[in-house]
Amino acid sequence: MKNKILNLxxxxxxxxxxxxxxxxxxxGIRSLANSDEPAKEFSTTTVFTRNGHDxxxxDTKHGVCVIHADSCPCLKKK
Known part of the structure; x- marks a missing residue:
């Protein structure tokens, strides 16, 4: 009986x-099949400043992400 339970x-x-x-x-196959689609447009919702950086x-299709803004003072110094 014990062997039957172990086999199951x-x-x-x-x-x-x-x-x-x-x-x-x-x-994996589904993601490879959809790789030819162009990127969807995204909309920026907010610019915020933290520790002196913008x-x-x-807001993207897959969630929310945070990127360094072109308007940041550290990028204008260059």
Missing amino acids: AKSAVWFVLCLFVGALIFE YLLV
């Missing part, structure tokens, strides 16, 4: 691992 557990673990690997492969808060 091993089979379940292998099944879950196969599903996980299949999902990773599927996501930053842009950018």
Whole structure:
């Protein structure tokens, strides 16, 4: 009885691992197929200053990111 339970557990673990690997492969193929699409436009929502530097808060398709603004005083000194 104990061997049957162990075999069932091993089979379940292998099944879950196969599903996980299949999902990773599927996501990789899907991302490669969509790599030809042009980048989407994004809108900057806010410019803020921290420690003497200007930053842009950018709202993108995949979330929000912060980038160093061209208007920052440290970039104008160059």
